[in-house]
Amino acid sequence: MAVPDVKENFSGTINEVTIGATSEEGGTRTSTVTIGGETGYPMLGFEAEYPHPPAFALEISTAGVEGWHDECRKHLADVAGDLGAWAAKCEEWGADMICLCLDAAHPDNEGRSPQQCADDVKRVLEATGLPLLVWGTDVDEVDNNVLPKCTQAAAGENCLFGTAKEDNYRTIAASCLADNHKVLAEAPSDINLSKQLHILLRDVGVDLADMVMHPTTGALGFGMVYIYTTIERGRIAALSGDRLLQQPVLVNIGKEIGRVKEAVSPAQADPQWGSHEVRAPLWESASAISYVESGAELLVLRNPEALRQAKTAIESMWP
Amino acid sequence: MALTGLEIYMLLPRTNCGDCGVPTCLAFAMKVASKQASFDECPHVTDEAKEKLGAAGAPPQKLVTIGVEKPLKIGNETVMFRHDEKFYNPCGIAVLVRDTDDVARKAQKVKALSFERIGQVIEVDTVALECASGDGETMKAAATELNQSLAGMPMVLIADSSELLAASAGALAASRPLLWERGGPSDALIELAASSGLPLVVEGDLEKCAADAQKAKDAGIEELVLCPGDVGPKEGLQFLTITRRAATQKSYRPLGYPSLIRVTSEDPVAQSLQACHYVYKYAGIVIMDTDQPEYILAPLVARQSIYIDPQRPVQVEAKIYEVNEPDEKSPFLITTNFSLSYYSVFGEVDGSRAPARILAVDTQGTSVLTAWAADAFGPEQIKKAIEKSGVFDQLAEGYRRPVIPGLVAVISGELSEEIGQEVIVGPQEASGLPRFLKNEWPKLVG
Amino acid sequence: MPNVTFQPAGRTVEVAPGVTVLEAARRADVPIRNECGGHGVCGRCVVEIRRGEVERRPARHTPPAGKDLACRCVITGQDVEVFVPAESRQVETEVTIRQVEALPQAFPPAGAVVEKVSLQLAPPSLDDNLADAERLVRKLQKWREEDNYSISLRLLRDLPLELRHAEWNPEVILSVEPWGRRVLRAGPPRGRALCLAAVDVGTTTVKARLLAPGAHRVASCYNSQTMFGPDVISRIVHCQRDEEQGYADLQLRVVGDINRLLGELVRESGLERSDVWGVVVSGNTTMMHLLLGMYPIWIRREPYVGCAYLLPSVSPRDVGLKINPEGRIFCLPSVSSYVGADITAGVLATGLADREKPSALIDLGTNGEIVVGCRDFLVCCSASAGPAFEGGASASGSRALPGAIDSVCGGERVSWETIGGAAPVGICGTGYIDLLAVLLKEGIMDKTGKFAPGAPGVRRLDDDTLEYLFVSAEEAGRDDDIVLTQADVDNLIRAKGAIYAAGNVLLESLGMTWSDLEAIMLAGGFGERLNKDNAVTIGLLPDVPRERIEFVGNTSLAGALMAAQDATGYWRTREIARSMTYFELSTHPGFMDQFVSACFLPHTDPERFPTVTGAG
Structure with missing residues (x-):
């Protein structure tokens, strides 16, 4: 009895989404990033096409590195005060994209003005040729004031802007449409909620092909597996032809690592866990790998060492 | 091929005798279809029916x-x-x-x-x-x-x-x-x-x-x-x-x-x-x-x-969780030990950077409203959980006021009588917590 | 003890200090609107303290200046006068009478649960010296093929005189029992009609109808238990709260409601209460428990088991129902804690269990129930829908009574019609279905039901939430605007989502889909004019060819009526209850997922609603 053919053939494909625009495309980026395009479950080269490996963004924040854990900060000490230098450094470390978080605009921080935030965006665009992901504050009113200024400041650069949520999607959708950016659609760990948000965004004019989905993120051991399953379920639906779930998936890992005891607890406190220097970046890269296993295509990290580890591992695994 | 509940039902005696421990044959058939029961738990099933179902029974992996x-x-x-x-x-x-x-x-x-x-x-x-x-x-x-x-x-x-x-x-x-x-x-x-x-x-x-x-x-x-x-x-x-x-x-x-x-x-x-x-x-x-x-x-x-069972509600340990280093005057929030309930509350509190204590009450991993409806998140259970946690010892006089989810506001009166402290009714959804902690809490304790 | 006087009702009640104004109002029978059970949460019980001092407890909801929440005001030592404004009087107790088609003229029809027969007995003689009772039974045995008759001691004591008064030609009234018949009366002809009644005890509404010559009216009123909470869980909670008083409160309330309804009906028909000899009651399991005074708390606790589902006939004396004291009350059987007699009645009324091909019955009440089946099988489940479609717990909700907006049309200006064409007093279920569909089509809200800021009619409130102004106070037949709040929409969407998801899970467990069903019957007392397209547009009902959708109205009352008229129908409900398989959704792993996906307009999967979304 011969080994049966178990190859899966799907009717659906994950959308290819390109972020960034070079001078030929009307922007100033020196490189662009394209994610998605897979025709099967993650990394099964014997049955499907995988035109683009997962892309990695490194996060930089307008509020600096305060609150980031020490093992991560030690890499950033020289650049954290200067967004431009920080972004350039990320490029040097091998990031495919920059994720600029507008944390300073948060009312709990300095409440930086929309214009100042737009200037921050411009500064980063000048300092690096990488494509840009711009992340708001998660405070609806602030985002609605700040993001339109920023999409305008980055007009022509084909950035990814986030996040649009069920309760607050109209303003960001309109400004991304006006300035030709991609929209990051965030819905908490449920494919139904993601689909609903994609429908809402489509209803206000955003093309399904211009969205990237963020099912929210938990670190390995801290809710990761729920999101893992959400992504996996979405992937099955997408490949079976559900156009409302064919958007590539982003997870924002770096931020979550700071909450993980296994990653941040120093060796003196928890000697049984071994070297802290190893654990901290490894938890971040292991979380990233976990998400790639379920289907994520765009991963946001903080720690450059984790970036190196994850990229190396993906290279060995990606078909 | 797996059989549907109705197909299995047609193979059963359809007498609703209850000998399998379920009230009707159809209920039993649906349990079999969803793999919650095995076909041979029915003592009256015929050999012919057993044969029809048997092939689907053997585990595919040793x-x-x-x-x-x-x-x-x-x-x-x-x-x-x-x-x-x-x-x-x-x-x-x-x-x-x-x-x-x-x-x-x-x-x-x-x-x-x-x-x-x-x-x-x-x-x-x-x-x-x-x-x-x-x-x-x-x-x-x-x-x-x-x-x-x-x-x-x-x-x-x-x-x-x-x-x-x-x-x-x-x-x-x-x-x-x-x-x-x-x-x-x-x-x-x-x-x-x-x-x-x-x-x-x-x-x-x-x-x-x-x-x-x-x-x-x-x-x-x-x-x-x-x-x-x-x-x-x-x-x-x-x-x-x-x-x-x-x-x-x-x-x-x-x-x-x-x-x-x-x-x-x-x-x-x-x-x-x-x-x-x-x-x-x-x-x-x-x-x-x-x-x-x-x-x-x-x-x-x-x-x-x-290897977590995705069908089972995931629970967190029923205990006090301290977020952002609370002191004796920090708010004290109550939720259930359903992991999604707890993590929603935790996420909002943590995100708002406000120090607080969260008590996860053991409700067998059910959410706030479900637990309340099933009488597992009532004044008595919450009182017991508070006593067991000893959290009042960590709170100053005047701050021993639990904040309960707005969805179960109806229990505030009785809970207050049970524990002899004022009870604060919090927002309906966890997403209202940042605003509550920032605007309402200071006024309440003010 | 201090006196509390309520205006404008003008009722005064004496209460002990420490009692809240809300509680005092209950005792004075002045119903004040409230949904949280009196915990300062819902903010509905706004009153004005016009005289005297009260102690004020802190509340989550701050009442408007100069007003107070009745549940937060505690009577101290002083007399108090309280004014209850119109908006707080929403829980009206008036009985509404509605005309329906008349019943067949023979009363009671042969074979009803209570029958009357005139017998001619041979008088006793030295040769035929059977005792009076046996003489009666001997005759009865010939009247119907039935051997077993029972006569109560009370009746035996009077029997010799009654038979002789009747000169051995007695009028006999009998009721059906599983073991035979019960003789309720034997004596000289009363010369009065014998009538029966059918009653539907809903969580939100109680309805009754008389089976009597010329009776073609349905009387209804709010279930006055509503003052203890809008759903069955909060009623059960009230029983637990005060073990003695709690369920006595609730039993008295519902019996009082039925007595009022029957009182109105017999008065209208020129009859007397004592002419009513049999009442068939239907209602959900908790309502049946509360009506009979059975302790309901285990309904709420896992594994959700009630006291009894197949109920014996009972004496009105034991329940407090004011009909002929020798009459009987027949309670229809329940299936489980959350699928009650209202559903077995509905299956009877719609003939679901006799159909050849599977169909569905969806009962959209405070608790939604779904039955799928045919003559081969019956499966049911329940989903907590909440009272939204019955007009409960909504800002401008109303039962389906004259003045309720029951139909809404879109277009340049959103227009509406009311039941009976009266000035609008609120929105009933069918009105809400239309309104959601219209607002969605007009882009006034999005597919999650969130209002679009700045859309026509949408206004922002002080607490930063949005609401839709539907009918302004000037146009309305009431003092304030008729509105749709964001919370109303959320509740309606949750309710429709729960119903649709429950049906879907049930069908999936059977390996079926909606399109396998020959008919989808929607039952409920939330309006007369269901717009099927709109019900599909919002995803309450599945997108199937519209001719398969049928609006069948209040099948609980209809089933009770059928059972009353024909005892075989009554027995049939017991067979139905026994053969129905209850499917527990609370532990079903797929339900939550289906629910979330159904909480969208019409649904998260556009392919499920191709005629609405255009998806293929």
Whole structure:
């Protein structure tokens, strides 16, 4: 009895989404990033096409590195005060994209003005040729004031802007449409909620092909597996032809690592866990790998060492 | 093909006799269809009906048991995706030991790879002993010592030939090790395994594995483990995926066994990440060549995560959680121990940077409203949880005022009487907490 | 003890200090609107303290200046006068009478649960010296093929005189029992009609209808238990709260409601209460428990088991129902804790259990229930829908009574019609279905039901939430605007989502889909004019060819009526209850997922609603 053919053939494909625009495309980026395009479950080269490996963004924040854990900060000490230098450094470390978080605009921080935030965006665009992901504050009113200024400041650069949520999607959708950016659609760990948000965004004019989905993120051991399953379920639906779930998936890992005891607890406190220097970046890269296993295509990290580890591992695994 | 509830119902006597413990035949049929009950729990079912259902009954993947004292049970998996049912038997995570190593020291290292996490012990539960000495007696001595100092931890014995394995297999037969002859199994090893009743690894590509598995089965060996040999993570994933699909989707018996895979990279970081890769994607045993906890912790947590039953509400420990270093004047919030409820509250509090205490009340992992409706999140239960936690000792006079979810505002009066303190009704949804903590709380305690 | 006087009702009640104004109002029978059970949460029980001092407890909701929440005001030692403004009087207790088609003229029809027969007995003689009772039974045995008759001691004591008064030609009234018949009366002809009644005890509404010559009216009123909470859980909670008083409160309330309804009906028909000899009651399991005074708390607790589902006939004396004291009350059987007699009645009324091909009955009440089946099988489940479609717990909700907006049309200006064409007093279920569909089509809200800021009619409130102004106070037949709040929309969407998801899970467990059903019958007392397209547009009902959708109205009352008229129907409900398989959704792993996906307009999967979304 011969080994049966178990190859899966799907009717659906994950959308290819390109972020960034070079001078030929009307922007100033020196490189662009394209994610998605897979025709099967993650990394099964014997049955499907995988035109683009997962892309990695490194996060930089307008509020600096305060609150980031020490093992991560030690890499950033020289650049954290200067967004431009920080972004350039990320490029040097091998990031495919920059994720600029507008944390300073948060009312709990300095409440930086929309214009100042737009200037921050411009500064980063000048300092690096990488494509840009711009992340708001998660405070609806602030985002609605700040993001339109920023999409305008980055007009022509084909950035990814986030996040649009069920309760607050109209303003960001309109400004991304006006300035030709991609929209990051965030819905908490449920494919139904993601689909609903994609429908809402489509209803206000955003093309399904211009969205990237963020099912929210938990670190390995801290809710990761729920999101893992959400992504996996979405992937099955997408490949079976559900156009409302064919958007590539982003997870924002770096931020979550700071909450993980296994990653941040120093060796003196928890000697049984071994070297802290190893654990901290490894938890971040292991979380990233976990998400790639379920289907994520765009991963946001903080720690450059984790970036190196994850990229190396993906290279060995990606078909 | 799985039968639907109605199809099964048509095969039942349809008398609603209740002898199966369920009130109606249709209810029973639906339980059978959803695999919550077995067909033979009905004492009145006919042989003909049994036959019709029987074929669908046998498990697609064999259960393999290694070790005796704390046996490792692998296999019996039924699905490719955990949400379709669940992953049943957590894979073994093994540390590789060579018989040329300082075995006693290695054993100590392996023993230390045991941690407690969210109320569960997660640990290296298997050890793989490789014959690097090229001498069967050396391997036997090492195997015996390992077996003793690790108290019978399930063991994989690895050697290049059946002759080298024979001594160790004989010495440890009572501890039921898994025998792995590299490139094997040879006829001699099949004979050895068959006579000693030990489980066996079949190694090679898919065709070879299928052929050897058939051969071993014909020789009377029931418990087998498939292995692709020393391959990289791409080939490894392919092998693990195809064998699992062949078993669960095509009921292809020759590959209806769990798999073993050895991480090949020498870089410990890559080892750790590749081990995670295999844990998620269908390995039955993952062998790692490191004994350092910092590299082993991630695969252990990955395993703990992926084998969680996705159908069961996930619970957090019912206790007080401190967020952002609360003091004696920080707010005290109450929710249930349903993990989503708790993490929503935690996430909002943490995100708002406000210090607070969160009490997760044991509601068997049900959400606030469900628990309330089922009388599991009422004034009495909350009172007991507060008393048990001793949280009032940590709070100053005037701050012992629990904030309850707005959805159960109706219990505020009685809870207040029960605990003799004012009760504050918080927002309906966790998303209202940042605003509540920032605007309303200061006024309330103001 | 201090006196509390309520205006404008003008009722005064004496209460002990420490009692809240809300509680005092209950005792004075002045119903004040409230949904949280009196915990300062819902903010509905706004009153004005016009005289005297009260102690004020803190509340989550701050009442408007100069007003107070009745549940937060505690009577101290002083007399108090309280004014209850119109908006707080929403829980009206008036009985509404509605004309329906008349019943057949023979009363009671032969074979009803209570029958009357005139017998001619041979007078006893020395030769035929059977005792009076046996003489009666001997005759009865010939009247119907039935051997077993029972006569109560009370009746035996009077029997010799009654038979002789009747000169051995007695009029006999009998009721059905599983074991035979019960003789309720034997004596000289009363010269009065014998009538029966059917009653539906809903969580939100109680309805009754008389089976009597010329009776063609349905009387209804709010279930006055509503003042203890809008759903069955909060009623059960009230029982637990005060073990003695709690369920006595609730039993008295519902019996009082039925007595009022029957009182109105007999008065209208020129009859007397004592002419009513049999009442068939239907209602959900909790309502049946509360009506009979059975302790309901285990309904709420896992594994959700009630006291009894197949109930014996009972004496009105034991329940407090004011009909002929020798009459009987027949309670229809329940299936489980959350699928009650209202559903077995519905299956009877719609003939679901006699159909050849599977169909569905969806009962959209405070608790939604779904039955799928045919003559081969019956499966049911329940989903907590909440009272939204019955007009409960909504800002401008109303039962389906004159003045309720029951139909809404879109276009340049959103227009509406009311029941009976009266000035609008609120929105009933069918009105809400239309309104959601219209607002969605007009882009006034999005597919999650969130209002679009700045859309026509949408205004922002002080608490930063949005609401839709539907009918302004000037146009309305009430003092304030008729509105749709964001919370109303959320509740309606949750309710429709729960119903649709429950049906889907049930069908999936059977390996079926909606399109396998020959008919989908929607039952409920939330309006007369269901717009099927709109019900599909919002995803309450599945997108199937519209001719398969049928609006069947209040099948609980209809089933009770059928059972009353024909005892075989009554027995049939017991068979139905026994053969129905209850499917527990609370532990079903797929339900939550289906629910989330159904909480969208019409649904998260557009392919499920091709005629609405245009998806293929």
